[in-house]
Amino acid sequence: MPEHSSVIEPYVRVRKTREKKYAKALKMRRLNFPAGLISWETAGACAALALLTNLRLMGELAPFGLAFWAVAARGERYRLLLYGLIALTTAFISGGIHFAAGMFLAMLVFGFLRYKLSRPRLPLIVIVGLALPAGMLPVAWLSQFHTYDVLLLVLEAILAMLSTAVFMQVYRHPPAKLAPDKHIEGITSWIVFLGLLLLALMQGGGILTQVSHGLARLIVMAAALAFGPGMAAAAGALLGFFLGIQGVGFIWAGVLAFAGFLAGLFRPYGKVFTAVGFLLATTSLSLYISGWESVPMEAAVTSAAIVFFLLGPVFPERLQALAPFVGQGAEDEAEKVRELTAVRIKDYALVFRELAAAFQQVAALEKREKEPPMASTVEAVVERVCKFCPSRRRCWEKDAQRTYNAMLRVLADLNSGQNIREIKGPDFFVKICRKKDDFLRAVHLVHELESYQQNCNMRLEEGRELMTIQLAGLSQIMLELSKEVRQGVGEMHQRSRHQFFHVEIGVAQAAKGDADVCGDYYSYLELRDGKQAFILSDGMGNGSKAHQESRSAVQLVEQLLLAGFRNEAVVRTVNTILQLRSSEENFATLDVLLVDTEHGEAEFLKIGAAPSYLRHSGRVREIKSPSVPLGILNDVELKPVKITLDDDALIVMATDGIFEVLPSQPDWLKKSLASHDLHHPQVLADEVIHQSRLLSGRPELRDDVTVLVCRAKRLKHKIRDLVS
Template sequence: MANQASAKWTGKMRVSDSIQQAGQQMGEKGKWWITSVATRWGALHLLMGLLLGRAVILQELSPFAVPFFAVMYFLKKNRLLLIMFSVVAGSAMQSTGIAASNFTAMALIVVMLSILERRKKSDLHYAPLLSFLAVLLASNTVDYFAGHLGLYAAFMNVVEAVLSLILAHIFVHAIPILTMRRNANHLRTEEIICLIILLASVMTGTAGWIVQDIAVDNVLARYLVLLFAAVGGGTVGAAVGVVTGLVLSLANVQAVYQISLLAFSGLLAGLLREGNKLIIAAGLLMGSSILTLYVGEHREILQSTLETFIAVMLFLFTPRSVMNEIATFIPGTEENESSQQQYLRKVRDVTVDRIEQFSRLFTKLSDTFVNPHLVEEASEEMQVDAFLAEVTRHTCDRCWKREQCWTRNFEGTYEFMSDMVHVMKREGEVTVNDMPKEFLRKCVRQERVMQGMEREFVRWQNQLYLKQQIADSRRLVAEQLAGVSRVMHNFAGELQKEGIHLHLQEQQILQALDGMGLSVRDVDILNLEEGKVDIEIVQPYCQGRDECSKLIAPLLTDILGEKVTVKEKGCQAFADGSCKMCLGSAQEFELLTGVAGAAKGGQLLSGDCFKIMEFGPGKMALAMSDGMGNGERAYRESSATLELLQQLLESGMEEALSIKSVNTVLSLRSPDEIFATVDLALIDLHNAKAKFIKTGSTPSFIKRGDQVIPISANNLPIGIIDDIDVDIVSQQLKPGDLLIMITDGIYEAARTVENKNLWMKRKISELKTNDPQEVADCLLELVIRHHYGEIHDDMTVMVARVDRYTLPWATIPVPNAPHIDRPRYVS
């Protein structure tokens, strides 16, 4: 019995499985059939053609079908015959005259477009004009053969042609939205209106369809208004209601009140879009009921309420995914902003990937230039063999004892010659005393061999020098390529950081500022990383009250928990009377600078140039350059050096590599001997750490109280040789330190003093002032007085004092301020 029961149960399971498989196969076939109908046969286009062919306004005009066919000729030419058939079928539902007129007009469009295609002038923008001509000619032709052509009929035909022209313009913008995939999910207001007119025109084709006293067009119109009001809000709902009601009222003049009913209902439903579907539907029901009670009779009230109820039921059964998909095309919605953010994020990711690819490419090129396997250097033994082969080719090959020396005693002769080569490499020359005695006894061309070895050695040395130059150039190019690769990699990381969306933090800051009574229009956070805060704020013009520095920066300092200051501001910079300010992290230290200089002989142009620049968040650079010689040429060289150095530093290139790049440019730019010294001090204002790079420049000095600390480095001036070694000297600065940078005109002023370094330290320690400008003026005056008022060389002094940065305004505490969560950046 158990076996029988088990067998029955197994049989039932098999039957159930077979039924499920059959159902799945039927479901898959049904999905395939629906997909094939929707894609291959274009069910949506056929339905639109049927309804637009049936749509009639003013009881006799059919201006919708021909513009639709003209536009679809360009968009879906492979389905043209089916679309023509659907349009004619819809027109035949109204009358044979409308069907004949639309068929004739579509035939004329096909003929005219065929002629234009042969002349290669066919374009979608010709659709409105072709629709106007086709409708005008076809309507007059049909009326003429039907015997109805008169003044009134001709006038109405002109009106229908003009309407076709306008509708063709609208369909050109609206139909591609439904038939073509868009890359950027964003619709302009004009495109939304055109889409609504198209949908309302399609719904006009349902005019006269009544099911149990329920008008299908009224149900669809209210459903459309309710759908867009729930997605776009009151403004979109009211606009859709006006456009839809206007188009439907043209089909039925007695339904003019539909304009106000749909517009008011769409407005109420849109105002309640923050609630759920039931609340939005209640807004539509309330708006339609109020106007229906005002203008309708008892029967119309019941009928309108039932139509609204059916539209509400359709809306409630509409999937949320459909509404979200529509919302992505409506500007101002959260879905649209999210879609735009996704699009921008995709573009940013693609950009970052391309930059990373270029970074890896430059890294690979850099590795290629320094790869030792690509250039195989000959071994020392092979070099000696090549050297001896060239020497013996001019000496031993023509000697009558060649066979005795190189055939019978090859090893001995080779050893003698090799020893002489090693002596020449070591001493630079070879003499008779350096030759082996056995070689002198056997060789009959001693002088010629010695001359040949000396001549070949000179050529060999030149070859080695050229190879070394090529190797150095290859190494320089490799270092610069690697530096560019690192810059691009860092830039890609910054782009990745900027892609983090900080909408929540922006809203928190905006609410905090609004809570303090500030009328802030917009807050845009570019970076919220600690120490690298970058925020842009737009507010109305404050009439010069400097609210950004006095109120907003102190408020953000309290909210973010770190010092925030105004980096840049534009008062009333925009035509609408608003101001835009940029706020960022304030550094812990600041520099006060002073500069004094004089040109040789009191000239206008000095060969000494200086720059004070910012090349990053909280990073300052003090640079001085002394060109070769004096006057205009030296000024051009030193200023060009600093300009190029500034651009390299601002681009993010490392300091040492920037100096090497400038050196390469100067050494390759001119065949003349041109060089310039560079004295560079890089100071991080967040921790007061300083880096000094000196290429041929004089020492700098740090005055810390009574102590004077010299800073020097042994580097050649740039532009002399192709490759220079850049030594970086690091020093921790403290508040109150004076950094003094001078050129050689100041340092070498005391020509009778042997220890100039000690002399400068003593003069600096004797200074009684701590003001940077006064220190610079005192040192310059000291040197000029030392030479009794004469200026023997270009002289420049640049002084910077390190102070702790103090905010100009005290922090303003914000009661119940929100806690700002800083995102974690992932590069």
């Protein structure tokens, strides 16, 4: 049995201390306050709620507190309780017991209509418009429903509904994502919301009035810098209207509107000129309206606002922390949706990857289990001809090897293209076999069936290989799309702006002989990752048929590159499709140039294509990658060539018809490029075609010729920002 030991401690009176600790722990467990509610967002929303609850128009209309409480709580129980307590406390302090009781009753009606009433499901704006009059009915009843009180009640309900719509737009549109061409309602709602806060702040009187004036000017300058003169003038007019309600005169609506418009005109020159334009407008109009006596005060208030405006980049995160009710909920919701979308896309990508692996495993298993065609041929012939022959034992048991060799010889003759009537077989076979004619016909029939079956199996394997390539490529695209969704559109756009090179292009073509259509095809496009692709293809033969083949190959490459497929998957897909599209021999060359304008790099993908040339500082470099054209072999070996671009580098791509111009001197184009000092791409392309006609010694070219010239130019930082 295990031994138990005990330790005797000295007597200590700790009962009361433990009881106090247990009581505190019990209280802390009961409070269980949500951590998300203790934040700067809650503090900012509470401050705005207190100001809006205290705001009274004409000394009697106070609908804004209930409307903001209904929107800011976002249906969360703890926010409803906390914000409701703040609103009721502010209502009791500013309006007394009757105002607080009316708001409390309105909150109860709102809760019943919003969360207890299932049908009909009313919009939030309508619920606020019904809850506010319901809460104020006892007050109207005490005044025996006087006409003036009923009119105020209706007007207050209308203002509550309008302010609810404004607050909903505020929470729906974070200021960091506002765009003047997309979010006019959001920008206007923000201006009205800030105007209501300034109006509530002005009711405190004294220094708060001057603070409100300074904040109004700061908001107008920020609108001028962010959105331009139009929205700045609108912000100045609205904020001036709210300032005029408090008794400073509606003339300030025109002053701030003009100042915002003038400041917005200086927006392209930066923040300092925007502030100077605003200061000039406000001081000059103040001098014109109120005389010299008002200029020092106006200049002081505007200068203080300008100081905060110029110091904006120093503490933007602190300002955002002090006012996080600027749409934190909308940003969080958008982040959740973006993360969920990225996860679902990644799941689909993994499914496609597994499907590609399954197809690949099936193909490998079938290759291992494939029975040799000769064994199946022997069994089929024996079953058809030799099964009931009297000489079966002699042929396939005693002389099995000689019979087998005779069959091999017959099959070899069939494979060489001989007719079945011309085949006689070896002497041993002719003397012994009693059914030699039936035997030869059976071998011929089985051989034809085996050939047809092998052809079908080969097509099936090619189709399965194409499906595997497509599924694997699609999986890779969706994985990259998932990463891009997580990064966000802003980061992707910022990454695509880093363009350090600009590419100019020139193209010239000439058809073979006197043909009207060139069999070559070319294209150039900009990919979604910022790279630029230049594609050149030469179809088999010449004329319209070759043109169709090369165009089909180029257009397919375009779509695959735009979809985001990797280079190897693009080449293998095009090669397989060219093989499957027609039973006849069908091939095309492929010459692809991918230019990375951000890092100044170029990558060549050459499949059966002619060499290209890179010219820089008078030196010419030949770039080639030996391989067969697309559509001939099942497996295409891709050997990309990467180079680093320098400023003013020229890349010349051409089809193989350029070497038919002077067969005795295949390097004539390289020598010609080294001797020329032409830099314009189109001029150089036309000159190469002109030299081809001269050197051929005949008016008609021997083959189609296409010349594509690219010129890389390094961008300075100012020009780069403007172009990108």
